[in-house]
Amino acid sequence: MSDTLLVVNCGSSSLKLAVFSRDMQRQAQILAERLGTSDSSASIERKGQRQTLQLPDNSDHQQALTAVIEHLEQEAILEGAPLVIGHRVVHGGETFREATRIDQHVADAIHRCGELAPLHNPVNLNGIRAMQSLYPDTPQIAVFDTAFHQTLPDHAYLYALPRRCYQDWGVRRYGFHGTSHAYILRELAKKLDKPRSNVSLISAHLGNGCSVAAIENGQSRDTSMGLTPLEGLVMGTRSGDVDPGLFDFLQRKGLSQDSISRMLNQESGLLGLSGKTNDMRSLVQAADSGNRAAQEAIDVFCFRLARYIGAMMASLSHLDGLVFTGGIGENSPRVRAKTVRHLRLLGFEVDDAKNENHGQDNNGSINAAGHGIYVIPTDEEGMIAREALEAIDRSSD
Ligand code: AMP
Numbered sequence: 001m002s003d004t005l006l007v008v009n010c011g012s013s014s015l016k017l018a019v020f021s022r023d024m025q026r027q028a029q030i031l032a033e034r035l036g037t038s039d040s041s042a043s044i045e046r047k048g049q050r051q052t053l054q055l056p057d058n059s060d061h062q063q064a065l066t067a068v069i070e071h072l073e074q075e076a077i078l079e080g081a082p083l084v085i086g087h088r089v090v091h092g093g094e095t096f097r098e099a100t101r102i103d104q105h106v107a108d109a110i111h112r113c114g115e116l117a118p119l120h121n122p123v124n125l126n127g128i129r130a131m132q133s134l135y136p137d138t139p140q141i142a143v144f145d146t147a148f149h150q151t152l153p154d155h156a157y158l159y160a161l162p163r164r165c166y167q168d169w170g171v172r173r174y175g176f177h178g179t180s181h182a183y184i185l186r187e188l189a190k191k192l193d194k195p196r197s198n199v200s201l202i203s204a205h206l207g208n209g210c211s212v213a214a215i216e217n218g219q220s221r222d223t224s225m226g227l228t229p230l231e232g233l234v235m236g237t238r239s240g241d242v243d244p245g246l247f248d249f250l251q252r253k254g255l256s257q258d259s260i261s262r263m264l265n266q267e268s269g270l271l272g273l274s275g276k277t278n279d280m281r282s283l284v285q286a287a288d289s290g291n292r293a294a295q296e297a298i299d300v301f302c303f304r305l306a307r308y309i310g311a312m313m314a315s316l317s318h319l320d321g322l323v324f325t326g327g328i329g330e331n332s333p334r335v336r337a338k339t340v341r342h343l344r345l346l347g348f349e350v351d352d353a354k355n356e357n358h359g360q361d362n363n364g365s366i367n368a369a370g371h372g373i374y375v376i377p378t379d380e381e382g383m384i385a386r387e388a389l390e391a392i393d394r395s396s397d
């Protein structure tokens with residue numbers, strides 16, 4: 001058995017792998033795309049070099065994983081079975097509060113949680129089964145997007161619906177991006193040199209998917225995503241919050257359930273508002289060249305985010321910092337400044353110069369006065385690897 005840690009993240013038509021050494025140094029990063037088509041390939045990044053591996057036609061996750069692992073072994077990126085394999089699993093329902101070693105009982109429970117995430121959990125399970133057959137003796141750990149938010153109090157996770165919706169069907173706020181929010185908590189605690197259990201923050205994960213979380217003394221107390229990852233902030237192609245009356249309205253207009261679902265998940269958000277792109281970097285460029293719809297998309301994005309940051313304050317008794325992370329949060333001074341401008345009354349103020357260089361000369365800090373504001377790059381794969389290691393330590397105690 002080698003000293004390598006492997007992280008596997010299976011999406012609907014893609015597959016990401018990351019290889020870490022025992023001391024958490026990233027050795028390689030693999031992205032396989034267009035699975036299930038005649039054009040699927042994997043790009044492998046290692047020590048600044050990129051290689052492309054053509055995958056067999058119409059590869060499913062199992063075939064793609066087998067081909068990628070064979071290649072990693074040939075290239076000596078993997079030498080022997082990994083020490084542990086961490087799998088990103090989207091939905092752990094109320095069953096999983098922490099990363100968990102996978103046995104048949106755990107796999108069955110992940111399958112049952114698939115009712116809440118039908119697009120995600122079944123493919124996550126395909127990845128797990130594929131790795132179990134490739135490495136039957138290696139511990140496989142499931143790391144759940146929802147687990148970090150299992151500390152939400154009743155008043156934050158209950159929807160104001162008839163009780164039976166929760167009791168019979170599990171309809172409640174679960175929250176997602178837990179791995180990223182937990183990593184941000186860890187990093188802020190390190191920066192402040194405080195134990196995690198004393199750190200309170202608002203974490204804004206802004207990537208293609210976006211969510212905020214209120215973390216009080218190291219525990220998640222509220223978050224913007226809900227039963228599904230559709231609720232809350234404006235995202236790349238997802239609407240975030242809309243009036244629930246919209247469903248009725250659109251159905252009366254003749255739209256089917258499938259087309260409404262497609263609209264809200266794939267055709268809305270920054271893409272829907274701008275009519276152009278879901279990519280924030282392109283939107284900023286378009287807005288700078290006078291495109292009004294692009295400017296409005298950015299405005300709506302920042303305003304909704306500011307509203308949610310305000311709402312997260314209701315769950316905190318003190319605040320060590322507001323943290324921006326994810327592709328947009330880490331890289332867009334425009335979004336950070338515009339959002340924080342709405343929050344003056346709550347005591348937030350950005351320092352323009354520090355914001356422009358992403359806090360790089362100030363240990364990530366970008367506030368002028370008032371509450372701390374930070375830019376901290378997230379590392380979901382590194383966090384999954386760490387959590388997987390911690391889980392095997394726990395299971396061997
Ligand atoms: P992620 O899902 O975390 O990779 O984030 C993807 C999002 O980050 C996309 O909307 C990108 O346009 C955005 N992004 C990446 N770099 C920048 C940048 N320099 N300025 C604005 N947005 C960026």
